[in-house]
Amino acid sequence: MVALLTDDAWVTMPPLPHAYQGHKAITAFLRGSAARRGAPLRLVATRANGQPALGCYLSVSEAEVAGAYALFVLTLAGDQISAITWFADSSVFPQFGLPRMLR
Amino acid sequence: MLVAAFVQAFVAAKIERRISSPPDVITCDARERKSWCEDANVTEQTLARARAGAEDAFRDLSDRYRRELQLHIYRIVGSTQDAEDLLQETLLAAWRGLDQFEGRASVRAWLYRIVTNRSLDALRASRRRPEDQRTTQMPEPTRWSEPVWLEPYPDVLLEGIPDEAPGPEARYETKEAIALAFIVGLQHLPPQQRAVLVLRDVLGYRAGEVAEMLETSEPRSTASCAARVRRSNPACRPPSANERRSRTPSSSATSSAASPKRSRTATSTQWSPS
Numbered sequence: 001m002v003a004l005l006t007d008d009a010w011v012t013m014p015p016l017p018h019a020y021q022g023h024k025a026i027t028a029f030l031r032g033s034a035a036r037r038g039a040p041l042r043l044v045a046t047r048a049n050g051q052p053a054l055g056c057y058l059s060v061s062e063a064e065v066a067g068a069y070a071l072f073v074l075t076l077a078g079d080q081i082s083a084i085t086w087f088a089d090s091s092v093f094p095q096f097g098l099p100r101m102l103r
Numbered sequence: 104m105l106v107a108a109f110v111q112a113f114v115a116a117k118i119e120r121r122i123s124s125p126p127d128v129i130t131c132d133a134r135e136r137k138s139w140c141e142d143a144n145v146t147e148q149t150l151a152r153a154r155a156g157a158e159d160a161f162r163d164l165s166d167r168y169r170r171e172l173q174l175h176i177y178r179i180v181g182s183t184q185d186a187e188d189l190l191q192e193t194l195l196a197a198w199r200g201l202d203q204f205e206g207r208a209s210v211r212a213w214l215y216r217i218v219t220n221r222s223l224d225a226l227r228a229s230r231r232r233p234e235d236q237r238t239t240q241m242p243e244p245t246r247w248s249e250p251v252w253l254e255p256y257p258d259v260l261l262e263g264i265p266d267e268a269p270g271p272e273a274r275y276e277t278k279e280a281i282a283l284a285f286i287v288g289l290q291h292l293p294p295q296q297r298a299v300l301v302l303r304d305v306l307g308y309r310a311g312e313v314a315e316m317l318e319t320s321e322p323r324s325t326a327s328c329a330a331r332v333r334r335s336n337p338a339c340r341p342p343s344a345n346e347r348r349s350r351t352p353s354s355s356a357t358s359s360a361a362s363p364k365r366s367r368t369a370t371s372t373q374w375s376p377s
Binding site for chain 2: 001003004010012014015016017018019022029033045046047075076078080081083085087091097
């Protein structure tokens with residue numbers, strides 16, 4: 001995903017105050033998050049605020065199901081991504097028609 | 104590469120929509136046309152029936168405005184889930200207070216008045232302040248932003264909202280005013296200013312009408328608030344530096360930075376799906 005980012009892209013995650021800009025900072029942040037999660041995310045495409053968005057699901061240990069984890073919204077500049085806004089609260093999934101679990 | 108394919112499909116679909124839809128032209132009689140058509144479907148008969156207590160008649164009156172009212176609440180409170188609850192409460196209050204509707208404004212403006220004041224009351228009651236959570240396991244950020252409380256808004260709830268010509272005070276296109284950058288910027292303003300900015304600059308109500316809706320003195324110009332909304336989110340300042348670079352060197356970059364309306368048209372012709 002980093003390859004799609006503009007040079008001056010931002011990652012923000014309201015309501016947290018952390019904001020990361022540029023490939024280096026964003027890569028470090030994404031690697032750190034992936035390491036903490038310990039399992040890859042499964043993504044489901046949706047749309048939020050007139051922008052492309054992805055619902056993320058995280059597998060629980062060895063189980064085959066993945067639970068709703070977070071949703072992120074992409075801000076595009078042409079065909080690149082100029083911002084990723086990360087929402088850690090998955091309670092909005094039903095409004096998006098996204099299931100609570102993925103099989 | 105799922106994300107790349109998704110982004111490309113989104114851009115391609117957006118361009119296709121723009122090509123197939125006629126350009127947004129705001130004609131000089133838009134204001135007249137709008138006030139005329141705003142309640143054109145609200146017949147005196149339906150209103151009279153609703154006033155006499157016919158619930159289905161009230162549903163007829165309010166249903167056509169549900170989606171846009173819900174979006175309006177979201178813009179002010181920043182929460183998708185609260186917007187749904189507040190809309191229900193508002194419509195119930197409107198139904199109970201229908202005899203107070205004097206017919207001086209349109210039904211739509213009357214509903215906006217109730218919904219705006221309810222949203223502001225809800226914000227005052229909740230005093231929801233995002234906690235400053237700097238002590239997490241995450242790496243040191245590029246910068247600390249001012250925390251805002253916010254949820255994303257599903258596009259499915261935007262369907263069916265009429266894309267009417269905005270009134271004379273509008274600075275934003277309806278669709279531009281749903282972008283995350285705009286909503287984030289709004290949340291940085293005090294609630295009352297948020298309401299004034301949305302009512303005037305998005306919905307196009309005149310300053311006097313907004314003052315009446317909010318029961319305040321006539322609001323001063325919202326230009327400085329609108330500028331703050333644009334500045335507040337460095338991630339999404341329209342247009343981004345990158346987008347500007349990809350354009351042909353013409354006056355469009357400067358004019359679109361100053362005017363969001365023109366930027367929309369300018370961008371649509373110069374985006375490339377490749």
